[in-house]
Amino acid sequence: MATSWVCSACNLEPETICHVLFFCPVAEYTWILSRIPLPPMGLSRSSVFLNFHHLWACIRNENIGEELRNSIPWILWEIWKARNLFVFEGKRTDGPFILAKAQEDAGSWFEANKKTVQIQPVNSSSEVTQANWVKPPTDVVKCNVASSWINSRRSCGVAWVVRDHYGKVLSHSRRSFLAVETQLELDVKSIKWAVEGMRSLQHNKIIFESTSTLAVSGVLQPRKTPVCRILISEIQEALRPLEMWKIQSIDQGRNQVAYKIALSVTETNRHQSYIATGGPSWLSTLINSEAQGSVSES
Structure with a gap:
């Protein structure tokens, strides 16, 4: 054998x-x-x-x-x-x-294993902020972006989910990419694709969230980022007409819905690209749970 x-x-x-x-x-x-x-x-x-x-x-x-x-x-x-x-x-x-x-x-x-143990009261709001999805201000939508990459020879998946202040999913989208060399390149591509999606849906006040610290840093500080410069410049150009935008990196726990949709491309071979109103029915329990347990953006 x-x-x-x-x-x-x-x-x-x-x-x-x-x-x-x-x-x-x-x-x-x-x-x-x-x-x-x-x-x-x-x-x-x-x-x-x-x-x-x-x-x-x-x-x-x-x-x-x-x-x-x-x-x-x-x-x-x-x-x-x-x-x-x-x-x-x-x-x-x-x-x-x-x-x-x-x-x-x-x-x-x-x-x-600290030698001196200090017991402090638990701030439940702080813990939720770190672990769960956080809702945007009332006049702003939040677009969570995620990606799933295996290697440059395999199809990879990206997804975005846009929600309002109440945690209601307004729309979501998924697509696959081929021949993406690195995880970072895919992360940057996913942000660019999400920005273009938000503009086509005519959202003008948006908070973008991604788990990719490097991709977010690239958008915020392009001169300090030596990779994906063309893609990053295209992102900045697409962001310019928006009335208000913010982009930030977050923990995986605050990006579960978008991540599970992106993961469906690489784990269950769902390569069909689409955009749809509302959220996917197979994630409705998670979406409702996050909406009920979310706190406001600080």
Whole structure:
């Protein structure tokens, strides 16, 4: 029986430990999102020792933020868990989710192991704001944008969902792309496509939300973003006629509806592009739950 040593997640390179932890597209994107400084010549493709040596130096470097330093071991662990989840259960996990889970678990561990434990009252409103969808002001709509990317050889999916102050879904859309080289490129494409959709629907006051910190930073600070410059300039041009707009990055938990729609392209091969009034019926329970539990945008 023939055995394949190609990475089971991306089918691009041999499945070495270095590849799984650092160079498989999902792992690589997770490290980019983390903003952990990399060596000038990049991470080693062949030496786990050199890469771990660099990460250990980062952990001990007090010039790097404490929260960022603390999360490094958990990022490695979550990347490895994501690989096993795909291999053994066929379930994919993306970079934003891996990073968010690593940061959450690292924070919980360090909080639980503090020498001095301080008990503070729980602010339920703050917790909801961090975990759940947040409704926009009364005269503004919110457009949540999401994407699902596997590799440059596979179809990838994007989706947007636009809701009003009451959490009512006004409309939503889904489409697939082919031959997109990176997750970041797809994230930028998804924002551009969403902006164009909002303009065609004649929404003029919009809050855009995406889990892609890099894509959002690119739109807000294009001169500091060396990639996808043409796409970003097209986004800015499309935003200019709007009466009011805002774009911000959010946690995965606040983007569940759009993400599940985008995921339907890569997980269940729903490649048909469409735009529809209201929300998809198969997500009505989640949509209603988010509408009832949402708090106002601060």
